[in-house]
Amino acid sequence: MDIYRLLPRTNCGECGEKTCMAFASLLLERKKDLDACPPLSEDKYASQREKIAELLAPEIREVVIGEGEKAVKIGGEDVLHRHELTFFNRTALFYDVWDTLPADKLRERVQTITDWRKFYVGKFLRLNGVAIRSVSNDAKKFEECVRIVADETDLPLALCSFSEKVIEAGLSQVSERRPLIYAATERNWFAFVELARRYGVPVALFSPSLDTLASLAVTFANKGVRDLVLDPGTLPTGKGLAETFAKFVKLRRAAISEGKKEVAYPLLSVPLVAWLTHKDPVEASYWEAVIACIFIIKYADIMILHGLEPHSLIVERTLVENIYTDPRKPVSVEPGLRIIGSPNENSPLFVTTNFALTYYTVESDISSSKIDSYLLVIDTGGLGVESAVAGGQLSADAVKDALERFGVEEKVKHKTMVLPGLAARISGETEDKTGWRVLVGPKDSGMIPRWMEKSWPPEWLS
Numbered sequence: 001m002d003i004y005r006l007l008p009r010t011n012c013g014e015c016g017e018k019t020c021m022a023f024a025s026l027l028l029e030r031k032k033d034l035d036a037c038p039p040l041s042e043d044k045y046a047s048q049r050e051k052i053a054e055l056l057a058p059e060i061r062e063v064v065i066g067e068g069e070k071a072v073k074i075g076g077e078d079v080l081h082r083h084e085l086t087f088f089n090r091t092a093l094f095y096d097v098w099d100t101l102p103a104d105k106l107r108e109r110v111q112t113i114t115d116w117r118k119f120y121v122g123k124f125l126r127l128n129g130v131a132i133r134s135v136s137n138d139a140k141k142f143e144e145c146v147r148i149v150a151d152e153t154d155l156p157l158a159l160c161s162f163s164e165k166v167i168e169a170g171l172s173q174v175s176e177r178r179p180l181i182y183a184a185t186e187r188n189w190f191a192f193v194e195l196a197r198r199y200g201v202p203v204a205l206f207s208p209s210l211d212t213l214a215s216l217a218v219t220f221a222n223k224g225v226r227d228l229v230l231d232p233g234t235l236p237t238g239k240g241l242a243e244t245f246a247k248f249v250k251l252r253r254a255a256i257s258e259g260k261k262e263v264a265y266p267l268l269s270v271p272l273v274a275w276l277t278h279k280d281p282v283e284a285s286y287w288e289a290v291i292a293c294i295f296i297i298k299y300a301d302i303m304i305l306h307g308l309e310p311h312s313l314i315v316e317r318t319l320v321e322n323i324y325t326d327p328r329k330p331v332s333v334e335p336g337l338r339i340i341g342s343p344n345e346n347s348p349l350f351v352t353t354n355f356a357l358t359y360y361t362v363e364s365d366i367s368s369s370k371i372d373s374y375l376l377v378i379d380t381g382g383l384g385v386e387s388a389v390a391g392g393q394l395s396a397d398a399v400k401d402a403l404e405r406f407g408v409e410e411k412v413k414h415k416t417m418v419l420p421g422l423a424a425r426i427s428g429e430t431e432d433k434t435g436w437r438v439l440v441g442p443k444d445s446g447m448i449p450r451w452m453e454k455s456w457p458p459e460w461l462s
Protein backbone atom coordinates (compact mmCIF):
# COMPACT_ATOMS: atom_id res chain seq x y z
CA MET A 1 0.00 0.00 0.00
CA ASP A 2 2.88 2.40 0.76
CA ILE A 3 4.18 1.93 -2.77
CA TYR A 4 0.72 2.18 -4.30
CA ARG A 5 0.06 5.49 -2.53
CA LEU A 6 3.21 6.96 -4.08
CA LEU A 7 2.33 5.93 -7.65
CA PRO A 8 0.39 8.40 -9.88
CA ARG A 9 -2.77 6.29 -9.28
CA THR A 10 -4.34 7.23 -12.64
CA ASN A 11 -4.67 3.60 -13.82
CA CYS A 12 -3.58 4.82 -17.25
CA GLY A 13 -2.31 1.35 -18.27
CA GLU A 14 0.92 2.59 -19.90
CA CYS A 15 2.88 0.09 -17.80
CA GLY A 16 0.95 -2.80 -19.35
CA GLU A 17 -1.08 -3.34 -16.16
CA LYS A 18 -4.72 -2.48 -15.72
CA THR A 19 -4.24 -0.71 -12.42
CA CYS A 20 -1.54 1.04 -10.43
CA MET A 21 -2.25 -1.47 -7.64
CA ALA A 22 -1.33 -4.39 -9.91
CA PHE A 23 1.84 -2.54 -10.92
CA ALA A 24 2.71 -1.96 -7.23
CA SER A 25 2.51 -5.72 -6.53
CA LEU A 26 4.77 -6.49 -9.48
CA LEU A 27 7.27 -3.87 -8.30
CA LEU A 28 7.38 -5.58 -4.92
CA GLU A 29 8.00 -8.95 -6.50
CA ARG A 30 10.71 -7.36 -8.69
CA LYS A 31 8.88 -8.45 -11.82
CA LYS A 32 8.63 -4.85 -13.07
CA ASP A 33 11.01 -1.93 -12.94
CA LEU A 34 10.08 1.64 -11.94
CA ASP A 35 10.96 2.78 -15.47
CA ALA A 36 7.97 0.80 -16.74
CA CYS A 37 5.69 3.56 -15.39
CA PRO A 38 6.33 6.50 -17.81
CA PRO A 39 4.24 9.09 -15.89
CA LEU A 40 6.50 8.57 -12.85
CA SER A 41 9.45 10.06 -14.74
CA GLU A 42 7.65 13.44 -14.97
CA ASP A 43 9.22 16.15 -12.80
CA LYS A 44 6.15 16.50 -10.59
CA TYR A 45 6.60 12.90 -9.39
CA ALA A 46 10.37 13.14 -8.76
CA SER A 47 10.19 12.98 -4.97
CA GLN A 48 7.61 10.17 -5.03
CA ARG A 49 9.81 8.20 -7.39
CA GLU A 50 12.74 8.63 -5.05
CA LYS A 51 10.67 7.44 -2.08
CA ILE A 52 9.47 4.35 -3.98
CA ALA A 53 13.06 3.56 -4.97
CA GLU A 54 14.03 3.75 -1.28
CA LEU A 55 11.15 1.47 -0.26
CA LEU A 56 12.07 -1.03 -2.95
CA ALA A 57 15.82 -1.04 -2.31
CA PRO A 58 16.88 -4.54 -1.25
CA GLU A 59 18.50 -5.03 2.15
CA ILE A 60 21.75 -6.11 0.49
CA ARG A 61 22.98 -3.76 -2.20
CA GLU A 62 22.78 -5.19 -5.70
CA VAL A 63 26.08 -4.88 -7.59
CA VAL A 64 26.52 -5.45 -11.32
CA ILE A 65 29.75 -6.89 -12.70
CA GLY A 66 30.24 -6.86 -16.46
CA GLU A 67 28.29 -5.28 -19.30
CA GLY A 68 25.54 -6.40 -21.63
CA GLU A 69 23.77 -9.73 -21.68
CA LYS A 70 26.40 -11.66 -19.76
CA ALA A 71 26.67 -9.13 -16.90
CA VAL A 72 26.03 -10.69 -13.50
CA LYS A 73 24.04 -9.13 -10.69
CA ILE A 74 25.11 -10.13 -7.20
CA GLY A 75 23.60 -9.34 -3.80
CA GLY A 76 20.18 -7.71 -3.92
CA GLU A 77 18.84 -10.10 -1.28
CA ASP A 78 16.14 -9.32 1.27
CA VAL A 79 16.03 -12.44 3.43
CA LEU A 80 18.32 -14.77 5.34
CA HIS A 81 16.50 -17.91 4.32
CA ARG A 82 15.23 -18.74 0.87
CA HIS A 83 11.82 -19.95 2.10
CA GLU A 84 11.07 -16.55 3.69
CA LEU A 85 10.63 -15.04 0.19
CA THR A 86 13.20 -16.10 -2.39
CA PHE A 87 16.83 -15.38 -3.19
CA PHE A 88 17.07 -13.16 -6.24
CA ASN A 89 20.63 -13.40 -7.57
CA ARG A 90 22.59 -16.62 -7.88
CA THR A 91 26.10 -16.95 -6.46
CA ALA A 92 28.37 -15.94 -9.36
CA LEU A 93 31.16 -18.44 -9.99
CA PHE A 94 34.39 -16.90 -11.33
CA TYR A 95 37.26 -19.24 -12.26
CA ASP A 96 40.85 -18.07 -12.20
CA VAL A 97 43.58 -17.57 -14.77
CA TRP A 98 46.94 -15.97 -13.97
CA ASP A 99 49.49 -13.80 -15.69
CA THR A 100 52.38 -16.29 -15.65
CA LEU A 101 50.47 -18.77 -17.82
CA PRO A 102 51.92 -19.06 -21.34
CA ALA A 103 49.62 -17.36 -23.87
CA ASP A 104 48.43 -20.60 -25.51
CA LYS A 105 47.59 -22.20 -22.15
CA LEU A 106 45.90 -18.98 -21.04
CA ARG A 107 43.67 -18.91 -24.14
CA GLU A 108 42.84 -22.58 -23.70
CA ARG A 109 41.83 -22.14 -20.05
CA VAL A 110 39.71 -19.07 -20.82
CA GLN A 111 37.96 -21.02 -23.58
CA THR A 112 37.26 -23.90 -21.19
CA ILE A 113 35.67 -21.50 -18.68
CA THR A 114 33.69 -19.71 -21.38
CA ASP A 115 32.44 -22.83 -23.19
CA TRP A 116 31.63 -25.06 -20.22
CA ARG A 117 27.98 -25.94 -20.03
CA LYS A 118 25.82 -28.66 -18.53
CA PHE A 119 22.24 -29.45 -19.46
CA TYR A 120 20.09 -29.47 -16.34
CA VAL A 121 16.31 -29.32 -15.95
CA GLY A 122 15.67 -27.94 -19.40
CA LYS A 123 18.49 -25.43 -19.74
CA PHE A 124 22.26 -25.15 -19.95
CA LEU A 125 24.10 -24.18 -16.77
CA ARG A 126 27.18 -22.05 -17.42
CA LEU A 127 30.00 -20.43 -15.47
CA ASN A 128 29.78 -16.71 -14.77
CA GLY A 129 33.17 -15.08 -15.06
CA VAL A 130 36.95 -15.11 -15.24
CA ALA A 131 39.10 -13.92 -12.33
CA ILE A 132 42.48 -12.74 -13.63
CA ARG A 133 45.15 -13.01 -10.94
CA SER A 134 48.43 -11.14 -10.94
CA VAL A 135 51.04 -13.66 -9.81
CA SER A 136 54.04 -11.84 -11.31
CA ASN A 137 53.09 -8.50 -9.69
CA ASP A 138 54.33 -7.00 -12.96
CA ALA A 139 51.92 -4.37 -14.36
CA LYS A 140 52.99 -4.91 -18.00
CA LYS A 141 52.58 -8.68 -17.76
CA PHE A 142 49.17 -8.30 -16.15
CA GLU A 143 48.04 -5.82 -18.81
CA GLU A 144 48.98 -8.27 -21.57
CA CYS A 145 47.25 -11.13 -19.75
CA VAL A 146 44.05 -9.07 -19.37
CA ARG A 147 44.21 -8.14 -23.07
CA ILE A 148 44.38 -11.80 -24.10
CA VAL A 149 41.58 -12.82 -21.75
CA ALA A 150 39.35 -9.97 -22.95
CA ASP A 151 40.01 -11.06 -26.53
CA GLU A 152 38.95 -14.62 -25.82
CA THR A 153 35.80 -14.18 -23.75
CA ASP A 154 32.76 -11.99 -23.29
CA LEU A 155 32.26 -13.22 -19.71
CA PRO A 156 32.46 -10.67 -16.88
CA LEU A 157 35.94 -10.23 -15.38
CA ALA A 158 37.53 -9.73 -11.97
CA LEU A 159 41.01 -8.17 -11.84
CA CYS A 160 42.90 -9.49 -8.82
CA SER A 161 45.92 -7.81 -7.23
CA PHE A 162 46.65 -5.78 -4.10
CA SER A 163 48.76 -3.39 -6.19
CA GLU A 164 46.93 -0.37 -7.59
CA LYS A 165 49.51 -0.09 -10.39
CA VAL A 166 48.82 -3.64 -11.52
CA ILE A 167 45.04 -3.13 -11.32
CA GLU A 168 45.22 0.11 -13.28
CA ALA A 169 47.25 -1.61 -16.00
CA GLY A 170 44.46 -4.19 -16.27
CA LEU A 171 41.78 -1.50 -16.25
CA SER A 172 43.51 0.22 -19.16
CA GLN A 173 42.37 -2.79 -21.24
CA VAL A 174 38.88 -3.50 -19.94
CA SER A 175 37.49 -0.66 -17.81
CA GLU A 176 34.48 -0.27 -20.15
CA ARG A 177 33.55 -3.90 -19.35
CA ARG A 178 32.93 -2.99 -15.71
CA PRO A 179 35.21 -5.57 -14.08
CA LEU A 180 35.30 -6.12 -10.33
CA ILE A 181 38.63 -4.94 -8.90
CA TYR A 182 39.93 -7.12 -6.11
CA ALA A 183 40.95 -6.06 -3.52
CA ALA A 184 41.17 -2.90 -1.48
CA THR A 185 42.70 -3.33 1.98
CA GLU A 186 43.55 -1.03 4.88
CA ARG A 187 46.94 -0.41 3.17
CA ASN A 188 45.91 0.42 -0.38
CA TRP A 189 42.33 1.72 0.11
CA PHE A 190 43.04 5.31 -0.88
CA ALA A 191 44.37 4.33 -4.31
CA PHE A 192 41.47 1.90 -4.84
CA VAL A 193 38.90 4.61 -4.04
CA GLU A 194 40.51 6.72 -6.77
CA LEU A 195 40.49 3.81 -9.24
CA ALA A 196 36.84 2.99 -8.53
CA ARG A 197 35.82 6.61 -9.00
CA ARG A 198 37.92 7.19 -12.10
CA TYR A 199 36.80 4.04 -13.91
CA GLY A 200 33.33 3.56 -12.41
CA VAL A 201 33.93 -0.07 -11.46
CA PRO A 202 32.85 -2.16 -8.44
CA VAL A 203 35.44 -2.90 -5.76
CA ALA A 204 36.00 -5.84 -3.43
CA LEU A 205 37.21 -4.93 0.06
CA PHE A 206 39.33 -7.44 1.92
CA SER A 207 40.04 -7.77 5.62
CA PRO A 208 39.89 -10.73 8.01
CA SER A 209 38.77 -8.24 10.69
CA LEU A 210 35.04 -7.52 10.42
CA ASP A 211 35.51 -4.14 12.11
CA THR A 212 38.12 -3.12 9.56
CA LEU A 213 35.92 -4.41 6.74
CA ALA A 214 32.98 -2.34 8.00
CA SER A 215 35.15 0.72 8.42
CA LEU A 216 36.57 0.33 4.89
CA ALA A 217 33.01 0.04 3.56
CA VAL A 218 31.97 3.23 5.37
CA THR A 219 35.02 5.08 4.03
CA PHE A 220 34.32 4.01 0.43
CA ALA A 221 30.60 4.85 0.74
CA ASN A 222 31.41 8.30 2.16
CA LYS A 223 33.58 8.92 -0.86
CA GLY A 224 30.73 7.99 -3.19
CA VAL A 225 31.86 4.43 -4.02
CA ARG A 226 28.94 2.18 -3.12
CA ASP A 227 29.28 -0.75 -5.51
CA LEU A 228 31.19 -2.79 -2.96
CA VAL A 229 31.76 -6.46 -2.28
CA LEU A 230 33.07 -7.68 1.09
CA ASP A 231 35.66 -10.44 1.49
CA PRO A 232 36.34 -11.41 5.12
CA GLY A 233 38.94 -13.95 3.95
CA THR A 234 38.46 -17.68 3.37
CA LEU A 235 40.51 -20.15 5.41
CA PRO A 236 40.41 -23.66 3.97
CA THR A 237 40.65 -26.03 6.92
CA GLY A 238 39.74 -26.76 10.54
CA LYS A 239 39.14 -23.93 12.98
CA GLY A 240 39.93 -21.36 10.28
CA LEU A 241 37.17 -22.69 8.05
CA ALA A 242 34.71 -22.70 10.97
CA GLU A 243 35.62 -19.08 11.76
CA THR A 244 35.21 -18.10 8.11
CA PHE A 245 31.74 -19.62 8.12
CA ALA A 246 30.86 -17.73 11.31
CA LYS A 247 32.00 -14.45 9.71
CA PHE A 248 29.80 -14.92 6.65
CA VAL A 249 26.77 -15.64 8.82
CA LYS A 250 27.55 -12.71 11.14
CA LEU A 251 27.91 -10.26 8.24
CA ARG A 252 24.69 -11.32 6.56
CA ARG A 253 22.71 -11.35 9.84
CA ALA A 254 24.06 -7.92 10.73
CA ALA A 255 22.93 -6.59 7.35
CA ILE A 256 19.48 -8.17 7.18
CA SER A 257 18.33 -8.79 10.77
CA GLU A 258 20.08 -5.88 12.51
CA GLY A 259 19.80 -3.37 9.65
CA LYS A 260 23.52 -2.50 9.68
CA LYS A 261 23.80 -0.70 6.37
CA GLU A 262 27.59 -0.42 6.62
CA VAL A 263 27.92 -4.15 5.87
CA ALA A 264 24.87 -4.57 3.62
CA TYR A 265 26.89 -5.55 0.56
CA PRO A 266 27.42 -8.77 -1.41
CA LEU A 267 29.95 -11.19 0.10
CA LEU A 268 32.86 -12.85 -1.68
CA SER A 269 34.53 -16.13 -0.80
CA VAL A 270 37.64 -17.73 -2.27
CA PRO A 271 37.38 -21.55 -2.23
CA LEU A 272 40.50 -21.49 -4.43
CA VAL A 273 42.50 -21.40 -1.18
CA ALA A 274 42.01 -25.20 -0.94
CA TRP A 275 44.72 -25.47 -3.61
CA LEU A 276 47.22 -23.77 -1.28
CA THR A 277 46.93 -26.43 1.42
CA HIS A 278 46.27 -29.61 -0.58
CA LYS A 279 49.02 -30.57 -2.99
CA ASP A 280 47.25 -33.57 -4.47
CA PRO A 281 44.98 -32.15 -7.23
CA VAL A 282 42.12 -34.60 -6.58
CA GLU A 283 42.14 -33.77 -2.87
CA ALA A 284 42.40 -30.04 -3.61
CA SER A 285 39.47 -30.03 -6.04
CA TYR A 286 37.43 -32.12 -3.59
CA TRP A 287 38.03 -29.64 -0.75
CA GLU A 288 37.51 -26.68 -3.02
CA ALA A 289 34.08 -28.05 -3.98
CA VAL A 290 33.24 -28.69 -0.30
CA ILE A 291 34.19 -25.11 0.65
CA ALA A 292 32.28 -23.74 -2.35
CA CYS A 293 29.16 -25.66 -1.32
CA ILE A 294 29.33 -24.33 2.25
CA PHE A 295 29.44 -20.74 1.03
CA ILE A 296 26.94 -21.16 -1.80
CA ILE A 297 24.48 -22.05 0.95
CA LYS A 298 25.63 -19.29 3.35
CA TYR A 299 26.06 -16.54 2.00
CA ALA A 300 28.59 -15.94 -0.74
CA ASP A 301 27.25 -13.84 -3.60
CA ILE A 302 30.37 -14.35 -5.68
CA MET A 303 33.31 -16.73 -5.40
CA ILE A 304 36.70 -17.26 -6.98
CA LEU A 305 37.59 -20.86 -7.78
CA HIS A 306 40.31 -22.76 -9.57
CA GLY A 307 39.43 -26.39 -10.37
CA LEU A 308 37.86 -26.99 -13.78
CA GLU A 309 37.39 -30.73 -13.41
CA PRO A 310 33.84 -31.83 -14.23
CA HIS A 311 33.43 -33.45 -10.79
CA SER A 312 33.87 -30.02 -9.15
CA LEU A 313 32.06 -27.89 -11.71
CA ILE A 314 28.94 -30.05 -11.81
CA VAL A 315 28.62 -30.06 -8.01
CA GLU A 316 29.21 -26.32 -7.63
CA ARG A 317 27.01 -25.16 -10.48
CA THR A 318 24.17 -27.60 -9.74
CA LEU A 319 24.03 -26.55 -6.09
CA VAL A 320 23.81 -22.88 -7.09
CA GLU A 321 20.92 -23.74 -9.36
CA ASN A 322 19.05 -25.60 -6.66
CA ILE A 323 19.54 -23.08 -3.86
CA TYR A 324 18.60 -20.15 -6.05
CA THR A 325 15.36 -21.40 -7.59
CA ASP A 326 12.33 -19.41 -6.55
CA PRO A 327 10.38 -21.44 -3.94
CA ARG A 328 7.25 -19.47 -4.83
CA LYS A 329 7.20 -21.02 -8.30
CA PRO A 330 7.58 -24.76 -8.83
CA VAL A 331 9.99 -25.41 -11.67
CA SER A 332 7.65 -26.52 -14.41
CA VAL A 333 7.38 -27.15 -18.15
CA GLU A 334 4.49 -26.52 -20.51
CA PRO A 335 1.88 -29.27 -20.47
CA GLY A 336 1.16 -30.96 -23.82
CA LEU A 337 1.76 -34.00 -25.97
CA ARG A 338 5.48 -34.53 -26.71
CA ILE A 339 6.74 -36.66 -29.56
CA ILE A 340 9.80 -38.77 -28.79
CA GLY A 341 11.62 -40.25 -31.79
CA SER A 342 9.32 -41.23 -34.68
CA PRO A 343 6.20 -42.71 -33.14
CA ASN A 344 3.20 -44.02 -35.09
CA GLU A 345 -0.37 -44.77 -34.06
CA ASN A 346 0.73 -48.05 -32.41
CA SER A 347 3.49 -46.53 -30.29
CA PRO A 348 3.14 -46.34 -26.49
CA LEU A 349 1.70 -43.30 -24.77
CA PHE A 350 3.41 -42.47 -21.47
CA VAL A 351 1.91 -40.05 -18.96
CA THR A 352 3.86 -37.76 -16.64
CA THR A 353 3.52 -34.44 -14.78
CA ASN A 354 4.86 -31.01 -15.68
CA PHE A 355 7.30 -30.78 -12.73
CA ALA A 356 10.47 -29.95 -14.69
CA LEU A 357 12.74 -32.41 -12.91
CA THR A 358 10.26 -35.28 -13.39
CA TYR A 359 9.58 -34.34 -17.01
CA TYR A 360 13.23 -34.08 -18.08
CA THR A 361 14.13 -37.31 -16.26
CA VAL A 362 11.31 -39.26 -17.93
CA GLU A 363 11.91 -37.65 -21.32
CA SER A 364 15.63 -38.39 -21.16
CA ASP A 365 15.10 -42.01 -19.98
CA ILE A 366 12.72 -42.69 -22.87
CA SER A 367 14.64 -40.86 -25.60
CA SER A 368 18.06 -42.23 -24.58
CA SER A 369 16.55 -45.75 -24.82
CA LYS A 370 15.32 -44.84 -28.33
CA ILE A 371 11.70 -45.74 -27.59
CA ASP A 372 9.54 -44.12 -30.27
CA SER A 373 6.58 -42.91 -28.25
CA TYR A 374 4.28 -40.13 -27.09
CA LEU A 375 4.60 -38.45 -23.72
CA LEU A 376 1.50 -36.75 -22.31
CA VAL A 377 2.52 -34.02 -19.88
CA ILE A 378 -0.27 -33.18 -17.44
CA ASP A 379 -0.55 -29.73 -15.87
CA THR A 380 -0.09 -30.49 -12.16
CA GLY A 381 1.02 -26.97 -11.30
CA GLY A 382 4.63 -28.09 -11.32
CA LEU A 383 4.20 -30.92 -8.79
CA GLY A 384 5.88 -34.32 -9.11
CA VAL A 385 3.85 -37.52 -9.52
CA GLU A 386 3.50 -38.58 -5.89
CA SER A 387 2.58 -35.12 -4.56
CA ALA A 388 0.23 -34.47 -7.48
CA VAL A 389 -1.64 -37.73 -6.89
CA ALA A 390 -1.90 -36.92 -3.17
CA GLY A 391 -3.02 -33.35 -3.87
CA GLY A 392 -5.47 -34.27 -6.61
CA GLN A 393 -3.65 -32.43 -9.42
CA LEU A 394 -2.88 -35.75 -11.15
CA SER A 395 -6.32 -37.32 -11.28
CA ALA A 396 -8.56 -39.20 -13.69
CA ASP A 397 -10.24 -35.89 -14.58
CA ALA A 398 -6.89 -34.20 -15.25
CA VAL A 399 -5.83 -37.04 -17.56
CA LYS A 400 -9.19 -36.98 -19.38
CA ASP A 401 -8.92 -33.23 -19.81
CA ALA A 402 -5.37 -33.51 -21.20
CA LEU A 403 -6.35 -36.28 -23.65
CA GLU A 404 -9.07 -34.06 -25.09
CA ARG A 405 -7.17 -30.78 -24.91
CA PHE A 406 -4.11 -32.10 -26.77
CA GLY A 407 -6.03 -34.23 -29.31
CA VAL A 408 -4.26 -37.43 -28.25
CA GLU A 409 -6.90 -39.75 -29.74
CA GLU A 410 -6.08 -38.50 -33.25
CA LYS A 411 -2.51 -39.74 -32.90
CA VAL A 412 -2.75 -42.78 -30.61
CA LYS A 413 -5.28 -45.22 -32.05
CA HIS A 414 -4.89 -48.06 -29.56
CA LYS A 415 -6.37 -46.01 -26.72
CA THR A 416 -3.92 -47.39 -24.16
CA MET A 417 -1.84 -45.26 -21.83
CA VAL A 418 1.02 -46.01 -19.44
CA LEU A 419 0.60 -44.26 -16.08
CA PRO A 420 3.63 -43.76 -13.81
CA GLY A 421 3.97 -46.50 -11.16
CA LEU A 422 3.55 -43.85 -8.43
CA ALA A 423 0.11 -43.03 -9.85
CA ALA A 424 -1.12 -46.65 -9.74
CA ARG A 425 -3.96 -45.78 -7.41
CA ILE A 426 -5.75 -43.62 -9.99
CA SER A 427 -5.52 -46.30 -12.72
CA GLY A 428 -9.01 -47.79 -12.24
CA GLU A 429 -10.75 -44.43 -12.06
CA THR A 430 -8.79 -43.22 -15.08
CA GLU A 431 -10.00 -46.20 -17.12
CA ASP A 432 -13.59 -45.49 -16.08
CA LYS A 433 -13.43 -41.75 -16.80
CA THR A 434 -11.48 -41.83 -20.07
CA GLY A 435 -12.58 -45.12 -21.63
CA TRP A 436 -8.87 -45.81 -22.31
CA ARG A 437 -7.03 -48.90 -21.13
CA VAL A 438 -4.43 -48.14 -18.47
CA LEU A 439 -1.16 -49.93 -17.88
CA VAL A 440 0.82 -49.15 -14.75
CA GLY A 441 4.45 -48.46 -15.60
CA PRO A 442 7.47 -48.62 -13.29
CA LYS A 443 7.90 -46.24 -10.34
CA ASP A 444 11.30 -45.21 -11.69
CA SER A 445 11.38 -44.09 -15.33
CA GLY A 446 14.90 -45.52 -15.60
CA MET A 447 13.19 -48.94 -15.56
CA ILE A 448 10.98 -48.18 -18.59
CA PRO A 449 13.19 -50.10 -21.08
CA ARG A 450 12.97 -53.26 -18.94
CA TRP A 451 9.27 -52.71 -18.40
CA MET A 452 8.83 -52.43 -22.19
CA GLU A 453 10.50 -55.81 -22.73
CA LYS A 454 7.93 -57.51 -20.52
CA SER A 455 4.81 -55.37 -20.92
CA TRP A 456 4.71 -53.76 -24.38
CA PRO A 457 2.83 -54.37 -26.55
CA PRO A 458 0.03 -55.61 -24.28
CA GLU A 459 -1.80 -58.74 -25.38
CA TRP A 460 -4.69 -56.80 -26.93
CA LEU A 461 -2.26 -55.10 -29.32
CA SER A 462 -0.04 -58.02 -30.22
Ligand code: SF4
Nearest residue numbers: 011012013015020037
Ligand atom coordinates in the same frame (compact mmCIF):
# COMPACT_ATOMS: atom_id res chain seq x y z
S1 SF4 B 1 1.82 3.46 -15.96
FE1 SF4 B 1 2.02 4.16 -13.85
S2 SF4 B 1 0.27 5.48 -13.56
FE2 SF4 B 1 -0.16 4.26 -15.34
S3 SF4 B 1 -1.27 2.46 -14.56
FE3 SF4 B 1 0.86 1.92 -14.62
S4 SF4 B 1 1.58 2.39 -12.58
FE4 SF4 B 1 -0.33 3.46 -12.82
